[in-house]
Amino acid sequence: MxxxxxxxxxxxxxPPQRLLSAExxxxxxxxxxxxxxxxxxxxxxPWEQRICVNAELNDVDRFPITIGKLxxxxxxxxxxxxxxxxxxxxxxxxxxxxxxxxxxxGWSEPELLSVxxxxxxxxxxxxxxxxxxxxxKRVSVEDSDGSKMTTGGEEENLCPNGTAEKTTPVRxxxxxxxxxxxxxxxxxxxxxxxxxxxxxGEAQGIVGxxxxxxxxxxxxxxxxxxxxxxxxxxxxxxxxQTLCPIDAQTAILIGGQGSRMQFCKDxxxxxxxxxxxxxxxxTLAEGPTPEARIxxxxxxxxxSRRIFVFGGSKNRKWFxxxxxxxxxxxxxxxxxAQGKVPxxxxxxxxxxxGELFVLGGVFPRPNPDPDGCSDSLYIFDxxxxxxxxxxxxxxxxxxxxxHSACVMQERKIYVFGGWDTPVCYNDMxxxxxxLMEFSAVKTTGKAPSPRSWHxxxxxxxTKFLIHGGYNGNNALSDAxxxxxxxxxxxxxxxxxxxxxxxxxxxxxxxxxxxxRFCGGEEGAFRKTLLVFGxxxxxxxxxxxxxxxxxxxxxxAISRE
Numbered sequence: 001m002x003x004x005x006x007x008x009x010x011x012x013x014x015p016p017q018r019l020l021s022a023e024x025x026x027x028x029x030x031x032x033x034x035x036x037x038x039x040x041x042x043x044x045x046p047w048e049q050r051i052c053v054n055a056e057l058n059d060v061d062r063f064p065i066t067i068g069k070l071x072x073x074x075x076x077x078x079x080x081x082x083x084x085x086x087x088x089x090x091x092x093x094x095x096x097x098x099x100x101x102x103x104x105x106g107w108s109e110p111e112l113l114s115v116x117x118x119x120x121x122x123x124x125x126x127x128x129x130x131x132x133x134x135x136x137k138r139v140s141v142e143d144s145d146g147s148k149m150t151t152g153g154e155e156e157n158l159c160p161n162g163t164a165e166k167t168t169p170v171r172x173x174x175x176x177x178x179x180x181x182x183x184x185x186x187x188x189x190x191x192x193x194x195x196x197x198x199x200x201g202e203a204q205g206i207v208g209x210x211x212x213x214x215x216x217x218x219x220x221x222x223x224x225x226x227x228x229x230x231x232x233x234x235x236x237x238x239x240x241q242t243l244c245p246i247d248a249q250t251a252i253l254i255g256g257q258g259s260r261m262q263f264c265k266d267x268x269x270x271x272x273x274x275x276x277x278x279x280x281x282x283t284l285a286e287g288p289t290p291e292a293r294i295x296x297x298x299x300x301x302x303x304s305r306r307i308f309v310f311g312g313s314k315n316r317k318w319f320x321x322x323x324x325x326x327x328x329x330x331x332x333x334x335x336x337a338q339g340k341v342p343x344x345x346x347x348x349x350x351x352x353x354g355e356l357f358v359l360g361g362v363f364p365r366p367n368p369d370p371d372g373c374s375d376s377l378y379i380f381d382x383x384x385x386x387x388x389x390x391x392x393x394x395x396x397x398x399x400x401x402x403h404s405a406c407v408m409q410e411r412k413i414y415v416f417g418g419w420d421t422p423v424c425y426n427d428m429x430x431x432x433x434x435l436m437e438f439s440a441v442k443t444t445g446k447a448p449s450p451r452s453w454h455x456x457x458x459x460x461x462t463k464f465l466i467h468g469g470y471n472g473n474n475a476l477s478d479a480x481x482x483x484x485x486x487x488x489x490x491x492x493x494x495x496x497x498x499x500x501x502x503x504x505x506x507x508x509x510x511x512x513x514x515x516r517f518c519g520g521e522e523g524a525f526r527k528t529l530l531v532f533g534x535x536x537x538x539x540x541x542x543x544x545x546x547x548x549x550x551x552x553x554x555x556a557i558s559r560e
């Protein structure tokens with residue numbers, strides 16, 4: 001039987017080289033040869049009791065460029081320089097094996113292995129990175145804290161767009177100066193807040209460490225962290241993730257991006273709402289897991305008991321794949337969809353009668369045109385695995401991204417806010433799902449200010465919540481409830497929702513223990529609002545989980 005091993009291929013012509021073997025060390029670091037711009041990592045042989053292989057590409061200063069994980073169900077990873085914007089000479093590949101019969105007596109700096117350089121018999125001139133896919137030459141610029149970062153030579157309208165940072169969610173508003181710190185800047189403090197399952201904060205409806213209440217900017221440089229981390233007991237700080245409830249006891253967290261624009265090493269978690277505890281879930285499910293991403297959507301279909309993950313982006317890469325997680329068999333499948341398949345990120349996705357309704361978002365356009373926002377509506381039919389565009393009438397929303405969409409009374413979708421540079425919106429549109437007709441909603445009361453990447457959640461048959469978001473300069477902390485019967489906005493103030501954050505996840509779900517919140521009648525207090533993660537535009541990324549009784553939110557309307 002073939003022995004277990006982990007191999008790497010450096011460059012398009014390089015031979016496979018074994019980095020880990022069944023009898024060797026379980027932590028290895030290898031220098032990537034100069035001028036190599038492609039790395040493939042794969043496993044061979046039986047995994048047996050081994051759990052996973054954590055992999056990192058690190059720059060010369062040992063900061064991670066990108067991360068990945070080999071598992072018994074995902075046995076190959078590949079990276080290319082023109083997808084990883086911070087790839088420079090001096091890159092190292094670090095891999096660590098978890099599980100199995102290898103014994104590790106405490107972690108130490110792994111031995112740096114030399115990599116054999118391969119010279120093909122027929123010398124072929126390598127393709128220059130700027131010629132591939134129309135990518136541009138990278139230049140080094142200084143961020144607001146003086147640290148250097150790598151970026152493209154021309155501006156591209158990524159979502160968000162208008163800045164030199166290609167992988168950070170930033171939009172530059174008109175009149176914004178170079179000195180303004182950008183949303184989720186790589187230069188700010190990158191301390192990750194680790195949540196706990198229990199603690200003093202839980203009694204106040206907050207599980208895990210709460211973000212700072214003050215808005216003082218953090219100017220300290222990021223501390224370098226070792227490339228090997230202790231086992232996490234809760235998700236790392238992040239933004240751009242999804243949190244998807246599947247029953248009264250369980251919600252699934254997928255994806256996200258944390259400090260220094262790094263995609264999370266722990267992309268999938270299961271939340272148990274009985275005690276608000278987290279469980280790492282990446283290795284629980286079989287099949288091809290979704291690649292690391294942000295700006296994707298995840299919706300749950302209670303009829304088929306499946307989660308549908310669609311789209312998103314990773315640096316300059318847009319996704320159009322549909323991944324389905326069967327929560328009964330815990331198996332991932334990737335759909336080979338037919339029809340007009342959209343490439344989108346920062347869109348909205350709603351489930352209606354077993355189909356996905358995808359609106360807006362950012363899509364890539366061929367150079368030299370910048371990437372733009374969409375105003376199109378796409379529908380995905382899981383039964384036929386086909387995308388199609390329905391005929392819609394009425395007053396359709398303008399192109400936008402980072403907006404929200406709430407399905408109300410199983411027949412209407414309310415669309416709020418979003419961004420299309422340089423305009424940030426606070427308008428409202430309603431899609432009648434019976435007539436397939438859009439209409440602009442005229443509202444009364446104090447409406448939320450223009451924003452994108454806010455959180456939204458349905459509270460009742462007639463009311464939904466808008467919280468936080470990003471207005472082009474600052475993360476917001478206010479909360480508003482909209483009544484679809486009266487078309488009235490009401491601002492509500494609760495201490496649990498007072499922290500500025502954008503790119504966070506908000507859901508409502510029926511918790512298993514209604515007495516957890518404020519006592520009272522059982523039926524009135526079963527529904528709970530959960531808020532996870534996000535960033536504050538000061539370089540902080542949160543991993544706290546905040547819980548609020550929906551009855552408390554609805555009661556706050558009468559107090560305003």
